[in-house]
Amino acid sequence: MEGESEHNEQRAMKIGQVARELNISVETIRMYETAGLILPEKTGSGQRLFDVNDVFWLNCIRRLIKEQGMNLEGIRRLLALMPCWNIKPCTAKDQQICPAVLKAEQPCWAMKEQLPPICKTANCRECAVYQSASKCTNLKTLLYGIRKRAMALTF
DNA sequence: ATTCTGACA
DNA sequence: TGTCAGCA
Incomplete structure (x- = not known):
């Protein structure tokens, strides 16, 4: 059996283990x-460590691709639409120059270095933006903030 | 044995 | 997406 004897450690899995459990190749995971x-x-040393949430999220990605007809680009752009400015308490000034707010090319955590100080120094894995995305509840609630903002502008 | 980055007959 | 190279 595997060494599952860790206690406080959030049993992190290596890429090979994740690949086997999800029946996908390690190359594919690296691609994601x-x-x-x-x-x-x-x-x-650069070793990737995946916790249960990562594995769950990877599972969601697989379903989006295999069952929902999406592709990597589509998922990426969808994540890029997340209303991080409604989740993270950034200032209006930040929003005026933040690429994560002004553009929808990629998820905010994928361009951390270009973000304002509040996000640039944050641990994206622990950020509500990344965590809510990886919850993969349904794509609409994911964009709820967008709807709220649209409503405010419309009415 | 396993993972990593980068490249591509 | 696969895979082979050359390391660590």
Whole structure:
């Protein structure tokens, strides 16, 4: 059996283990990361570590692709539409220059360095924006903030 | 044995 | 997406 004897550690899985459990190749998982869909933890040596939420999210990505007719680009752009400014308490001034607010090219966590200080120094894996996205409830609630904002502008 | 990055007959 | 190289 595997070494599942860890206690406080949030039993992080290596890419090979994740690949086996989800029946996908490690190359594919790395590709999802390159596309900005997932943000696995990295050890000092560069080893990717996935927790249960990462695995769950990867599962959602697979379904979006295999059952919902989406592709990597589509998912990436969808995540890029997340109303991070409604989740993260950034100032109006930040929003005027934040690429995550002005553009919808990629998820905010995929361009961390270009973000204002509040987000630039944050741990994206622990940020509500990334976590809510990886919850993969349904795509509409994911964009609820957008609707709220649209309503405010319309009425 | 496993993972990592980068490249591509 | 696969896979082979050359490391760590």
